[in-house]
Structure formats: C-alpha cells, structure tokens
Amino acid sequence: MKEGPDISIVAALIGNPACANMLTALLAGSALTATELAHEAGLTLSTVSGYLSKLGRAGLVAIERQGRHRYFRLADRDVAIALEALMPVATRAGHLRVRTGPRDPELRRARSCYDHLAGDLAVKMYDRFVERKLLAGKSDSLRVTDEGRRFFAKAGIDTDALDNGRRPLCRPCLDWSERRTHLSGSLGAAVFRYLLDRGWAVAERKTRIVRFSPAGEQKARDWFSR
Amino acid sequence: MKEGPDISIVAALIGNPACANMLTALLAGSALTATELAHEAGLTLSTVSGYLSKLGRAGLVAIERQGRHRYFRLADRDVAIALEALMPVATRAGHLRVRTGPRDPELRRARSCYDHLAGDLAVKMYDRFVERKLLAGKSDSLRVTDEGRRFFAKAGIDTDALDNGRRPLCRPCLDWSERRTHLSGSLGAAVFRYLLDRGWAVAERKTRIVRFSPAGEQKARDWFSR
C-alpha cells in the first residue's frame, strides 16, 4: 500500500479548516505574522501557533525572523501549486453543498485581501499601473518607478515614508478568482485606504466584500487609468 | 474568511489515510470495485463503502455501474492533478517518518499517472519530443506540430481523431519525482497505450509501477529519440 509519498499527512493538515484558511491567506504571497494569521482565521494566538509549528515541521510553511516578529510564508512554490491544484476540485465539491449566495460573485468582483484590494477591479488596477510604468519589475522584484512615486504622491501617498517600515513596499499577490496579479504590500494597503477614504468604496464588515458605489467605481477607474 | 473555494473539505478527505490509499490506488488509472479497494486499503467493505459515497459526493471519484459491480475511478483529471501536486510536498513532510521501500525508486523510474506515463523515462521522452519540435508552445498552450502529427501518425496514433474529444490533446503534467514535465492529455494516454501494446513495458497490477524490459526500454528510447 505504501507506494509513493504519504499524501495524507499533508492533506490532513490542509484538511483542517483553520490551517486551510491560514494557508490560503499565505497563498496571497506576502509573509504574515502569527498574530495576523490568528486574526485572519479567527482563532486564538495559541491555536495558530500550534498549527504553525505543525505546518512548519511538515514543510508547508517557513519562518523568517525579524526581531521579535516571526513572519510566516509558504515554504516554497510546490506548496502553492498543491494548494492551487486543490481549488478546482474544491469548487465542485462545494457546489454540492447548499451554499451559494450572492456573496460569491461579489467576492470575485472586489474584496479585501488582508489590508489591500483583491478581485476583478484590483487586477485591472494592477495591470494599468504596470502599463503606465508606475510599477516595474518581475514578480519577485516588483518596484515603484520614479514616475510611480510622483503619481502616488499626488494622491497623498508618500512612498518613501511607506518604504521605511519593515514591510515590503509593494508586492504582487496572486488572485484565486482571477488567477492574475494584484497589488499588495504597504503600498497596496495605502492605495486601498485611499479608495476607502475618498468614499468610493465601503468595506463590508466581517465578509471581505468591498462595495463600490457606481460613481465611486467610475472615479476609481478614472484615477488609476489616467 | 470564506474566500475562494473551501479547500479543506477536499483536503480533509484526502487527509484520511484510508481514503488517500484508495485514491492513490485509483491514480493508477484503472477503475476498481469497492471490494478491491477494501482489500487495497486493508479495511472492511462497509468502511470503504462509506468513504466512497463521501468521495463521490465531494466529486473526487465517479461510479460506473456494470451489473452488480460498481467500478470506481477518479472523477476527472483535476483530481489526479491535485493528488500529484500533493506528492512533492508530501515527500519532504514524509522525511520525518521512517520509510522508504524498494518500491520508491521503481516508482520514480516509471509509473502510470492516471492514464499516461510518468517518471524519469516519461520526462526524458517529453524533453525529446520538444527538442525534436514534435511538440511546441509554453506550458499553457502546448500543441502538436505538423511534424509531430506525422510522427505520431507513423505510430498509428491519429492526433486529429484524438483532438475531437473535449479532453485536451496534450498537456504538460508536473512530475513529483522529477520536478519536471511529462506529457499528459489524450495524446499522453495514446502514447502510453502504444508502449504497452508493443510489449515494451508492463503496468504492474495494483501498484503504479510500470516495468520496462531491457529490450523494451531500448526500443522505446529509440522510438522517441529518433
């Protein structure tokens, strides 16, 4: 019976909804701290910590120490691939259950991804930023161009100040609904705040849905399209 | 928290060692009856039956009735892909356990992956096909060249006919043992059948091991190398 590696020990970990949530959160690409993950999955710090050490021992996540912070991220690309590969099967599995609200499409359209925007519109925005050369570089080494810095400064976003924190300024983040990239990192967060502050969109509490008013969406599009 | 499909319900199923064993058994490609699977996993028929209905409801396995027999197989390729994708992560996770039989090397060498060939030799074959420009294109859009169509036609494989199904003709499939790509899709299946029909290799029953005779391997290499 024992042929090939034992899938089940890994799958069992992912099979825990809490772990699955944490992992999908990490699938976004950015490294998160234990406290952030606890918040993300709606669990106690102790619970999360326990799981993280398990996930670490199993080679699913890796730790990066920075002072008293520990940043967790997916151990490597294989893990991300495995998680992604489970998604198509899971959608069908889920469809058999009595669940399907109007929520799903809304989530796909625009949602918060930890502290930045994800979904259809976020992807469009990201593409436009790249197209306008406000952002440059490949997935691993994305950076803000000088022109980008000027653009964001006009919106009151001081990229130099953001860049000082220990958090990366901008990172690409892979989107499950779109299978394409959107903007994460402290700049991603700042841009998200910009959209909210302006009243163009409202983040629905507890659900991650981000609701744009028709006028707000138009204004947002105008802003990032030129 | 509910963003994206719920991976965990699928993963939890695979996370059960019994189910994992049954699924990996089915990964070999052939449909098996509940009794065979019970034997395979060392469980009672009642237990297996229970799991199978769960797996069926979750869209992981499908049933084919034939008289009083019910043949179970993996529901579709997505499931096979997901299972294969878990393997690389599992190998590392498994390193903490004491395990490694003589089977392992044999599996790495050549094995069936759902309905096509995987492992060392399969990767070499794939590389050669690309080198000879019988296949072209990047991962997402792999296609058979005209020269490729002629080559396969000589082996009695009618690519045009294969292309009619709704299954993709050829797809690259990532290999857990090699970390490289081999050929999947209906062409991959046809090529596998070609090797077996010719008696160059035999698919060992119940395990996924594919055993090439020394002469058979040489002939296979000659075939795809030129």
Next chain:
DNA sequence: TTCATAGTTTGATGATTCCCGAAGTATGGC
C-alpha cells in the same frame, strides 16, 4: 533593569472522526 509585546507550551474538554459489525437492499444466476 523593567515593561510591554510577540510567540510557545501545556493541560483540559467538548466535539468529531474512524472504523467496525450487523442488518438491510439490489442484482444476477439457477
């Protein structure tokens, strides 16, 4: 040093799961 923050470890407990045996249902052969 001393405090506050970040994270780990350690029980404890309530829920869930795993798996079986026994009894029930469907299908084909005689």
Next chain:
DNA sequence: GCCATACTTCGGGAATCATCAAACTATGAA
C-alpha cells in the same frame, strides 16, 4: 422463486482532534 454476491446503511464505542485559557519564554523599548 430463491440463493449468493456486491454493496449500503445504521448504530455505536474508542480514539483522536480542534481549540481554548493560562502560564511561560524571548525580544525590543524606555
């Protein structure tokens, strides 16, 4: 019709798991 085979459903007991609160450790800041 009747039996054997192939499978499903039911009920239940032991084991495991998920999760928490509280106590502990480590790190940076004042």
